Amino acid sequence: MGPGEKATAKERENAYQLGRLIAREGWVLLSGGRNAGVMDAANKGAKASGGLTVGILPSDNFEAVSEAVDIAIATDMGNARNNINVLSCRAIVACGMGLGTASEVALALKAGKSVILFTDSQESIKFFTNLAPKQVYLADNPETVIEIAKEILSKSV
């Protein structure tokens, strides 16, 4: 999960590398599916490493889907689809932070899921760590994200 149009170059690069590593683990990458920002970059990274990608779109059609999404789901639910994104994942990474991402992190934690914050935003780290200290993990590079994700997956059934 991460910002769309407002994603920084660094966030996109991080997402691309993360997508590559996720695919190398043999994991399916699930994202919001649009051809913008972190979603698009992560999907492209995953495809560059031969992964399988799923995109949960806010729209009722496929017009704005990332070209690197293999399986596109059209929800027609707008941002309420953010809840589907997090419920469908076994490990959740916020790569950067924005309003949509914030809603996804909050919904994931509300559902009892663990979330990896891959951001240097101290406001974000303090806010979510304070709300759910046992469910929030911090990472500052893609390799660490993967290590933490493995730990999360090993605990979930």
Added chain:
Amino acid sequence: MGPGEKATAKERENAYQLGRLIAREGWVLLSGGRNAGVMDAANKGAKASGGLTVGILPSDNFEAVSEAVDIAIATDMGNARNNINVLSCRAIVACGMGLGTASEVALALKAGKSVILFTDSQESIKFFTNLAPKQVYLADNPETVIEIAKEILSKSV
């Protein structure tokens, strides 16, 4: 799409054969994802032919997912997820008829999609043909479903 727990043996067999043929075409099979009835049978057929299967679950978890679903989406939306099912498909088949299936056919037609009714229920055929004559196709065996689906796909962008 098709009945869950109430599916007949014939509907399950039809769904299984249809799943096989869908996979042989190289198409992705999308269903409601539960381990019951037409959903479960179609997914098992698709896997038996090496296909890729997606299940859009009504629940917030994966407890009731068919073992033959590769990619499970947890919507936590109950039967409102039926709208996602039909919006996400390029060709829709109703294999048998039940209340959930009826809602899916109605929602698909409402969204302007074509639907193949694979059923011998004359009430169903009359009802939906009357409501949307140009969007409803009829089939009485899996091979015909595939032929009609190819026609539908050739018309959609």
Added chain:
Amino acid sequence: MGPGEKATAKERENAYQLGRLIAREGWVLLSGGRNAGVMDAANKGAKASGGLTVGILPSDNFEAVSEAVDIAIATDMGNARNNINVLSCRAIVACGMGLGTASEVALALKAGKSVILFTDSQESIKFFTNLAPKQVYLADNPETVIEIAKEILSKSV
């Protein structure tokens, strides 16, 4: 529930009269909320008799709301909001029949609710009666709808 733009003059008149009677019973009228067809007419009838009206809109804004809706809910869920419509009502009336209405009747019956079909469409009556014989009631005038609704309400908790 009933057709929007495609509603006939007779369906609108029936909906208006039904809205009046619903308000006179002191019941809250819930509809899909748009300024079209049966929804709009039923709301106008209810307001003409001093009732309270709730509209569950498919959109994320209030642009297309009926002027006779007191409380508008913006779902941004498109036709998936049809499930909310029926889950939120204690008695459900289909005034006429269309694709959206068909999905609502199917979703209501799927949820175990009783539905009053106020239509002379024999295809509709046969289709839904066959699928859920114990939950479908038939009416051919607004007064009978109210009598049946009272019976349904007396059975629900």
Added chain:
Amino acid sequence: MGPGEKATAKERENAYQLGRLIAREGWVLLSGGRNAGVMDAANKGAKASGGLTVGILPSDNFEAVSEAVDIAIATDMGNARNNINVLSCRAIVACGMGLGTASEVALALKAGKSVILFTDSQESIKFFTNLAPKQVYLADNPETVIEIAKEILSKSV
């Protein structure tokens, strides 16, 4: 909007007073509708002042509804209903902060809405103000919330 079971005594008292003032303005109070925490207290305050209350429930039934909700909407969407809550309101107040509330504030800001943070949580204030500085207002008592809400309403169409 505000915490449910985890709401503090102070947050409940604030919500009750806010409910009273909202009703006195003649405004409709919309909340998540459950019989817990800030939702329940705000509804009770509004009813104590003769207001009208709407509750958008996460469930498919009315079992957990606050007794002070007049109009209950059963969404069966779990926390995805949080998006409906904020889209349906013209002015949004976060009375306290929790995971569900955080998702609502984020979804509201994402939709371009203004939000009044009625909390002394500095982490919350910094986090949301940083993400959407022009849309976030701060208040530390119910009377100030009402004044800001009037300003927000005067700007919206």
